[in-house]
Amino acid sequence: MTWIPSHDLPVSGSRFRAVYHIHAESSAAARAKAEDICIEETIEYPAELVPAGGIRDHIFGQIEHFDPLEEGGYRAVISYADEISGWELPQLVNVLFGNISMKPGIRLAELDLSAPLLARFKGPRFGVSGLRRLLGIEKRPLLSTATKPMGLSPAELAAMAYELALGGMDIIKDDHGLGNQPFAPFKERVLRTIEAVQKANAQTGGRTIYIPCINAPFEEMLARIEFAKAAGAGGLMLISAHCGLDFMRRVADDDSINLPIMNHPAFGGSYVLNPQTGVSHQAFYGQLQRLAGADLTIFPNYIGRFASFSRADCAGIALGCIQPMGGLATIFPAPGGGISPDAFADMLQVYGPDVAFLMSSNLHRESSDLAGTVRRYHEMIEKLN
């Protein structure tokens, strides 16, 4: 008997595309890798045992284009039937870059999803325009920072947040290492910081928001979010490499939460660091985070202490934040990692004005007058814009 019949399948007719960059010793070898992707990401079964008919026609990935890349390597555009995603994000990502994440010489460069598939995802709840409305900032770049370091008490972190808000910081987030440690327990930290930011806002008439870091055991994730929401948090920071991209999507979709989401890139750098494997900066920090509902996507800037992302990598992220993706809102790139005002002008060239500068270390290095430094940064941005 044969295990694989040739019967018809229920098909949607629409297909999504992924662009892969492939490295191999020859064009033929790269083409063979592209053909392998069509199998490995779908049937994961000997192709020679699959007869003509439904599965071969509708489940196999299909190479739509295959060309050499100017910078070396090859570009394969592969399409997949929408329905093999089950119209669900985890399985969609699974098709885009599942088993092939374990094969060398393959990089997911870009997503090109169909309109019917994109229509299943709400994406960012706020996006650039929603967040600008919320903050009351029309056109200029946003300024954001983190309260830190680990080891400070809730009162100390709150005092820092107060000064930063007094200076007009737009977004104050927890450092990503602040969880629920004994020296700054989550609830007390959130309550105190919100109180401090509200006090500063009352004095300045400003609209600084505080975004706590939500990085908790799963049993507590939603409870921490609800607590933060009830306490008056202005957004939520998730670390999608810890909680999963789809958990972020679930939080973004939840009408009862209704808060902007900032993605922190910790634990996820391994996807992008090596140019011949993993996922491109554009797709990983831009398109995927956006598809999963992030309104702001943090990453290390090309000028700063990380020195691992190039200017082109960061331009790719900026592109992923705004390139057409059905009705999905555009989002803010939030470059950080040791940036200083010297880089403002160049960064505006790369990101445009829809950017959230994330500055902490150098802000603290400048002076203990945090409010004064924030005011000065705003003046510098004002002049450049």
Added chain:
Amino acid sequence: MTWIPSHDLPVSGSRFRAVYHIHAESSAAARAKAEDICIEETIEYPAELVPAGGIRDHIFGQIEHFDPLEEGGYRAVISYADEISGWELPQLVNVLFGNISMKPGIRLAELDLSAPLLARFKGPRFGVSGLRRLLGIEKRPLLSTATKPMGLSPAELAAMAYELALGGMDIIKDDHGLGNQPFAPFKERVLRTIEAVQKANAQTGGRTIYIPCINAPFEEMLARIEFAKAAGAGGLMLISAHCGLDFMRRVADDDSINLPIMNHPAFGGSYVLNPQTGVSHQAFYGQLQRLAGADLTIFPNYIGRFASFSRADCAGIALGCIQPMGGLATIFPAPGGGISPDAFADMLQVYGPDVAFLMSSNLHRESSDLAGTVRRYHEMIEKLN
């Protein structure tokens, strides 16, 4: 004023260690990277602004050893205060490999957790001994397989599972690409497959278990698990790179679920593929999955169609599955990805008998008599053991 006081901190006194492999142009440069890890994974703040006292003494990472590696590069053992993990898995992973995942030349090679920290984690619920008891298999390697390909109907997948169980397959799992697609909806697939496996078990007196793939939107993850449990599933397959390591931990810890967990490695390969970045095979597929409660950890074998993992990489995974980690149970490495019986003897050298061979493609290539092939594989393993 100064923002960082020198007051005391509540400290546990215990510390956990991580071993990093560092690549840089000189010993001094590698040492500087190790020092950077101590800051980047903890305070993420200018060290020069932190006075002597609590934070410097108890929050900074500390280099315990620093040596050159025989194979090139350097080995840094860095310790962190237990309490900066908040005693929670996501933040623990965040400290071990958070921001430094975005810095080149740093690889997390091994975890060396303290007894108090390990005591907070239950780890694998079944482990090698529990799963052997459940399956009634004393000493021999386990045989496992996946029903596939995508595109088959629930009845067709179930018919395949029936034959495989009839032949004595120990574990039958869904292919990792089977989610909730229209051609094989989750519930119907699970019900039909369980029915088929139970029918075969009744005929053979065997104890084949069926492990469905749980890869769903977060709103449905627990519901699918509950459905599978109620229907009689013998375990659960999670894809931790999609759902998050801590979600797996949460499922493993749940007494009301009480099922063995198999981790599938899709989307996670980017962590291990490049030897100078990411996480070692031992730590990623072995230690971390085990800490998060996997009873079986799937990965591509060194002989097979992936050809991206070396024999040494796989031996590392085997080590991570059994090396002492407090009271955590040892677990089964489940090498797959195009293995055939030719490799059994060599694989037993690498993995020992506590291994679950995961075979599908080549099993189907041998003959359409799936039951017969499974019986023959068992005979071959019997002879080798």
